Amino acid sequence: MIPFLxxxxxxxxxxxxxxAIYSRDPAHSVLSYMGFGLGSTVLYLLFxxxxxALTEAVIGAGVGAxxxxxxxxxxxxxxxx
Amino acid sequence: xxxxxxxxxxHLLTGLLVSVMIIAxxxxxxxxxxxxxxxxxxxxxxxxxxxxxxxxxxxxxTYFRGLDTLGEVSILFLSIFGVAxxxxxxxxxxxxxxxxxxxIGAQVLFPLIVLFGVYIITHGHLSPGGGFQGGVIIASAFxxxxxxxxxxxxxxxxxxxxxxxxxxxGLVLLGVLGLLLGDRIFAQILxxxxxxxxxxGGVIELVYLFVGLxxxxxxxxxxxxxxxxxxx
Numbered sequence: 001m002i003p004f005l006x007x008x009x010x011x012x013x014x015x016x017x018x019x020a021i022y023s024r025d026p027a028h029s030v031l032s033y034m035g036f037g038l039g040s041t042v043l044y045l046l047f048x049x050x051x052x053a054l055t056e057a058v059i060g061a062g063v064g065a066x067x068x069x070x071x072x073x074x075x076x077x078x079x080x081x
Numbered sequence: 082x083x084x085x086x087x088x089x090x091x092h093l094l095t096g097l098l099v100s101v102m103i104i105a106x107x108x109x110x111x112x113x114x115x116x117x118x119x120x121x122x123x124x125x126x127x128x129x130x131x132x133x134x135x136x137x138x139x140x141x142x143t144y145f146r147g148l149d150t151l152g153e154v155s156i157l158f159l160s161i162f163g164v165a166x167x168x169x170x171x172x173x174x175x176x177x178x179x180x181x182x183x184x185i186g187a188q189v190l191f192p193l194i195v196l197f198g199v200y201i202i203t204h205g206h207l208s209p210g211g212g213f214q215g216g217v218i219i220a221s222a223f224x225x226x227x228x229x230x231x232x233x234x235x236x237x238x239x240x241x242x243x244x245x246x247x248x249x250x251g252l253v254l255l256g257v258l259g260l261l262l263g264d265r266i267f268a269q270i271l272x273x274x275x276x277x278x279x280x281x282g283g284v285i286e287l288v289y290l291f292v293g294l295x296x297x298x299x300x301x302x303x304x305x306x307x308x309x310x311x312x313x
Contacts, residue, residue, distance in 0.1 A: 021092065050209035051138045054201075058217040063300070066224065070307045 006046050013039040026075075030068045037061035133273040134206045134282045142211065143288040147267030150288070151256060154295060158249065161299045168306045180229070187229035194222035202293035206282045212289040216296025223301045227308050236301065245298035252291040255284065 016039055020032035037060025044053035124145075125137055134140040143150055198219035205211030226234050259268035271283035280286075 022089075051136075051211070051214075054210050054214045058214050058221075062217060062221055063304075066304060066307065 002046060006043070009039055009043050009046065013043065026072055030065060030072060033068060034061045034065045037064065132269070132282060132285065133276040134285055135277050136206055136208065136211075138209075139206045139211055139289070140282075140285060143285045143292075144267065144269070147256065147259075147288065150292065151252065151266075154249065154252065154292060157296065157299055158245075161303050164303055164306050168309075183229045187225045191222050191226060194225065195219050198222070198293075198297065202289060203279070203286075205289040205293075206285055207277065207279070212292030213296050216293045217300050219293075219297035220300030220304060224304045224308075227304065236305070238302075241298045241302055245295055245302070248291045248294040248298070252288065252295065255287060255291065259284065 013036060016032045016036040020029045020036060023029050023032060037056060040060060041053045041057040044050075044056055124141060128134065128137045128140050132140045132144055134144075198215045198217075201210040201215030201218060202212055203215075205215070223236060226236075256266045259270055260266045262268070262270045267284060267288065269283050271287075273283050274281035
């Protein structure tokens with residue numbers, strides 16, 4: 001069961017990374033990035049490292065995404081007349 | 082189209098190359114240092130003898146490597162300092178939404194998130210988590226308030242700065258006290274207690290309390306600076 005879960009998480013991580021690079025809308029990229037952070041959290045948890053998983057959840061999906069969302073809002077405000 | 086295909090191909094090739102390099106590096110490390118497998122067991126053995134802390138990761142981070150944690154906290158302080166210098170005149174809030182549903186939800190969720198963060202900090206030596214994670218969780222509660230209230234919510238900057246600097250000074254004082262009374266920086270100068278109870282670990286829990294308060298105040302200040310960024 002656990003190896004299957006690890007492989008599924010790795011595949012979804014790959015999908016999220018590819019989506020973060022190639023999606024046309026920057027907002028979708030930011031969402032994929034947050035999904036990547038969430039997937040990494042699950043992966044660390046599966047490898048029985050709950051401390052690292054908690055840090056990844058807080059930093060990857062929290063603070064990192066906040067920085068990207070703020071950058072997104074700044075640039076969008078500039079583009080609109 | 083041709084350019085895009087070339088770009089995709091180069092991304093794929095770079096990814097393949099990097100993964101091959103990482104696998105080769107890991108293999109080399111494993112060949113060069115065979116005793117790396119036994120470090121974990123040795124650490125667990127020492128931890129069971131010298132500290133009464135259930136979470137071995139916590140005792141490594143704050144006790145065996147206390148100086149590293151101090152350096153990490155000062156790096157965080159310097160980065161917040163740089164952001165505050167760069168985004169000095171903050172006037173406009175990026176999130177100007179005044180959604181009643183979001184405001185009521187933020188009112189309900191704010192104390193719960195802060196309580197969860199305090200739980201993570203105070204139980205850092207018993208369960209996964211600790212000062213850094215709990216501090217960022219507390220700061221995320223403040224981010225929720227910024228989102229909901231926009232310009233109408235302004236946490237007291239003086240209180241945030243005061244708690245940040247006081248906890249930083251307390252952390253340094255704890256390290257210096259360990260150096261004076263014990264044999265090294267962050268030495269154990271309090272009674273250990275019994276493993277598994279809330280008041281166990283002595284200095285380790287105090288270090289996490291200070292780190293948690295400092296990180297919470299710093300992250301709140303950072304997100305405030307980011308969210309209320311000036312129109313460049």
